[in-house]
Amino acid sequence: MALACRTARSIRSLNKNVFCISRRQTNSSNALQGPKIPFRPFSDSVGVKPAGSTASPAGRRDPAVFFFNDEIQSCLLDLNMREISKVFEPRKEGKAFPEPEVKFLTQEELDEELARAQEDARYYLQLPPVLLAKEDQVKILSKDPELQGLEESKILVTDISFGVPHHERIIVARDTDGTLRTATIEERQRVLQTYFPQEGRSVDTPQLFSPDKLKPLLEKMEYEFVLDKACAQFEPDERDYVSVTSITYDHIDENGNYDVLVGTRHYGSLAFYLIFNGRHDKFLKHCISTCKIMDAVTIVKVFYLTRPDITKYSNPTAPDDTSFLKEYISLYAKDKAPLSMALNAYLELKLPTAEEESSLIGNK
Amino acid sequence: MLGQLRAVVGRATSVGPFGLTPTLIKHNLTCVQLQQTRNAVSSFNSQNIDQLWKSITVVSKQGQRRGRGKKTNSRLIRDVYKDQVVGDGKVKMIWPGLNHSVLRGKEVVQQQRLETPEKDPNEAVKEAKETRLLRRKVHPLDRGFTSATILGRNLKNTTALQFLEEFDYRVIDNRFVSHMTGMFGRYQRAAIVVVCGNGNGLVGLGYGKSMNKMHAVQKASNKAVHRLLHIERFNNHTVLHDFFTQFYATKIFVERKPEGYGLDCHRIIKIICKMVGIKDIKARVEGSTMPMNIAKAFILGLVRQRNFDEFAEEKKLHVVEFNPKQRNFPKVLASPSVCRTRSEIPTSESLDFKQLSLGGRVKFERPPREPFFTRLVGWNIHLKNVEKRRGAKESMYELTAKYGETRSFLAEKYPEARIMNKVYPKN
Numbered sequence: 001m002a003l004a005c006r007t008a009r010s011i012r013s014l015n016k017n018v019f020c021i022s023r024r025q026t027n028s029s030n031a032l033q034g035p036k037i038p039f040r041p042f043s044d045s046v047g048v049k050p051a052g053s054t055a056s057p058a059g060r061r062d063p064a065v066f067f068f069n070d071e072i073q074s075c076l077l078d079l080n081m082r083e084i085s086k087v088f089e090p091r092k093e094g095k096a097f098p099e100p101e102v103k104f105l106t107q108e109e110l111d112e113e114l115a116r117a118q119e120d121a122r123y124y125l126q127l128p129p130v131l132l133a134k135e136d137q138v139k140i141l142s143k144d145p146e147l148q149g150l151e152e153s154k155i156l157v158t159d160i161s162f163g164v165p166h167h168e169r170i171i172v173a174r175d176t177d178g179t180l181r182t183a184t185i186e187e188r189q190r191v192l193q194t195y196f197p198q199e200g201r202s203v204d205t206p207q208l209f210s211p212d213k214l215k216p217l218l219e220k221m222e223y224e225f226v227l228d229k230a231c232a233q234f235e236p237d238e239r240d241y242v243s244v245t246s247i248t249y250d251h252i253d254e255n256g257n258y259d260v261l262v263g264t265r266h267y268g269s270l271a272f273y274l275i276f277n278g279r280h281d282k283f284l285k286h287c288i289s290t291c292k293i294m295d296a297v298t299i300v301k302v303f304y305l306t307r308p309d310i311t312k313y314s315n316p317t318a319p320d321d322t323s324f325l326k327e328y329i330s331l332y333a334k335d336k337a338p339l340s341m342a343l344n345a346y347l348e349l350k351l352p353t354a355e356e357e358s359s360l361i362g363n364k
Numbered sequence: 365m366l367g368q369l370r371a372v373v374g375r376a377t378s379v380g381p382f383g384l385t386p387t388l389i390k391h392n393l394t395c396v397q398l399q400q401t402r403n404a405v406s407s408f409n410s411q412n413i414d415q416l417w418k419s420i421t422v423v424s425k426q427g428q429r430r431g432r433g434k435k436t437n438s439r440l441i442r443d444v445y446k447d448q449v450v451g452d453g454k455v456k457m458i459w460p461g462l463n464h465s466v467l468r469g470k471e472v473v474q475q476q477r478l479e480t481p482e483k484d485p486n487e488a489v490k491e492a493k494e495t496r497l498l499r500r501k502v503h504p505l506d507r508g509f510t511s512a513t514i515l516g517r518n519l520k521n522t523t524a525l526q527f528l529e530e531f532d533y534r535v536i537d538n539r540f541v542s543h544m545t546g547m548f549g550r551y552q553r554a555a556i557v558v559v560c561g562n563g564n565g566l567v568g569l570g571y572g573k574s575m576n577k578m579h580a581v582q583k584a585s586n587k588a589v590h591r592l593l594h595i596e597r598f599n600n601h602t603v604l605h606d607f608f609t610q611f612y613a614t615k616i617f618v619e620r621k622p623e624g625y626g627l628d629c630h631r632i633i634k635i636i637c638k639m640v641g642i643k644d645i646k647a648r649v650e651g652s653t654m655p656m657n658i659a660k661a662f663i664l665g666l667v668r669q670r671n672f673d674e675f676a677e678e679k680k681l682h683v684v685e686f687n688p689k690q691r692n693f694p695k696v697l698a699s700p701s702v703c704r705t706r707s708e709i710p711t712s713e714s715l716d717f718k719q720l721s722l723g724g725r726v727k728f729e730r731p732p733r734e735p736f737f738t739r740l741v742g743w744n745i746h747l748k749n750v751e752k753r754r755g756a757k758e759s760m761y762e763l764t765a766k767y768g769e770t771r772s773f774l775a776e777k778y779p780e781a782r783i784m785n786k787v788y789p790k791n
């Protein structure tokens with residue numbers, strides 16, 4: 001009883017502080033933003049720093065700064081949206097659906113429905129963020145050695161009131177040695193999943209993310225399955241999410257299976273991951289050699305945007321601007337020879353467009 | 365025949381004592397064939413064996429119908445010449461003029477003993493065993509509705525009749541029909557309805573009558589192949605749209621179903637679907653279930669189906685399919701040449717595709733009835749008992765995935781907190 005009372009009192013005092021902090025944060029963000037930008041999950045919760053300080057405490061560059069940049073976001077979304085038919089293919093969801101319905105529509109209604117489908121595609125092709133793993137920031141609230149040995153296990157306490165965002169929710173732990181502290185990320189996820197269960201997520205990490213189970217899945221090219229499951233199971237700034245996705249992206253890059261992710265929400269994130277880590281030349285070559293020249297241009301554009309120190313470059317004049325690619329290859333590419341060869345091959349074997357083909361047939 | 369041969373040989377052998385030399389016989393033997401005469405004329409000589417037997421076992425037509433002469437007389441008729449073939453016995457002989465022609469080319473055949481290999485006496489028994497009639501096994505898909513009739517049977521694989529290779533034939537109706545005639549009295553025939561099809565859009569219906577059932581089947585099959593119809597299908601697996609069809613008192617509601625649904629309909633409709641190549645359908649037959657009329661009603665409905673283009677032209681609107689399995693993407697099935705706008709459509713006009721395709725008919729969907737045991741006293745007791753075990757199976761799977769066995773999270777500390785002998789939940 002004494003323990004419960006003490007913990008409750010500590011939380012109350014903590015709650016006040018948090019309230020103050022959160023209010024201050026909202027004020028400052030409003031002042032900074034000015035015009036309202038569309039909601040992007042995690043863009044505010046991961047604490048995006050101003051672009052000047054791109055280095056995280058560990059000395060690595062923080063991808064969040066670039067990933068949530070509006071221009072890069074629109075580029076990556078373009079990559080995803082280039083092939084939306086895969087979104088509307090039947091999937092194995094393990095449940096019965098109602099039967100298809102046939103309707104009579106006017107031209108306006110049909111246009112509306114097609115626009116709705118486009119919106120749906122945009123919804124299903126949202127980019128899963130590429131972030132650094134958030135580190136545990138445990139704050140010791142009080143040390144009460146007199147409570148030592150009272151309980152055999154630690155106690156997690158949370159506030160389950162309605163309407164509080166999960167990243168602001170107060171969760172504290174009382175250790176067996178009497179220390180009262182804020183909960184670690186792992187403990188937070190456990191408590192949140194217990195009180196606010198999310199579909200497709202389990203309290204314990206599923207075994208498919210263990211290395212010995214993950215490897216055969218990747219060998220079978222079940223990339224989309226793994227990435228979808230990771231999105232459902234973890235928060236994007238969790239350590240497990242970052243490791244699982246990077247392993248998957250690396251595997252795709254190693255084996256050149258980029259086409260498996262075309263038309264899925266992970267395609268843009270894969271591109272960003274590779275570009276941000278400076279390993280995009282193989283991907284670029286793949287895009288050029290498979291005649292996805294618009295994708296290649298977007299990749300190069302994102303490359304320039306993620307390197308603020310490179311200022312000397314011209315913007316692409318068209319979505320399939322090959323001179324833009326040529327400039328990149330000659331100036332910044334790591335492996336110049338294979339890329340330029342691929343581009344030359346593309347230019348030589350450039351397939352005639354549908355119009356050209358029809359005109360040829362007409363001449364005959 | 366045998367009697368005639370004897371007569372001839374008797375004549376030939378009797379030539380010798382009359383003083384003709386063997387040389388003469390040698391040269392004039394051709395005349396032997398010409399001298400086929402009978403010495404005595406009696407009822408035994410002038411009638412053949414069948415007629416003779418019949419004369420003593422005859423039963424009138426009336427009597428036959430009443431079952432007379434069925435048992436006793438059949439025992440009476442006996443094959444007298446059984447195992448009495450000339451020259452064929454333990455020792456095989458050639459008897460010229462008896463079991464061999466007298467001349468071979470220009471040479472006279474001599475009486476001769478043939479060499480016969482010695483047979484193992486057990487071999488005959490073995491042979492008999494091997495050649496014993498085995499029951500032919502019919503594939504389960506070819507068996508048809510029941511073993512008693514040929515209804516639904518795959519005629520090609522189970523009968524020896526003649527069919528076209530490209531088509532599959534099934535009998536859907538098998539009756540005996542009769543009428544009275546002055547000559548024969550009750551004149552009874554088998555009446556057969558056959559459906560044939562190639563499983564790829566072609567189907568035919570034939571009707572044949574004959575005294576012999578299998579002959580009627582053959583006639584009906586031949587007619588069915590002559591009356592082929594082409595049926596349009598949606599993606600080669602189902603009908604184009606829901607429809608209602610009627611032939612006399614037989615009414616059928618047919619529904620289009622998604623891939624993998626199967627054939628949920630009357631067995632005759634199921635057979636026709638297989639012949640056409642329709643794989644997914646739900647149909648309900650109301651009114652008369654006469655096989656011929658079901659077949660006619662269904663095929664009529666199939667033929668009268670309309671294209672989506674026709675619907676689009678009729679309504680002057682786009683025909684669009686929304687499939688929840690594909691996240692309701694608007695898939696345009698057909699577009700009209702000129703599309704109406706919203707203001708041009710009168711408010712009284714119905715835009716319900718189902719209503720239009722069913723021709724204004726509404727199918728009565730009987731609400732599913734709860735099983736009888738839910739009204740019994742013990743049902744609530746059972747529910748209470750089961751309530752304790754809810755979710756047990758799922759948690760058992762989870763635990764097995766986590767620990768490799770069913771055990772409590774306390775098992776690390778207290779080893780007894782695990783299920784040693786596996787007891788699976790009942791539900």
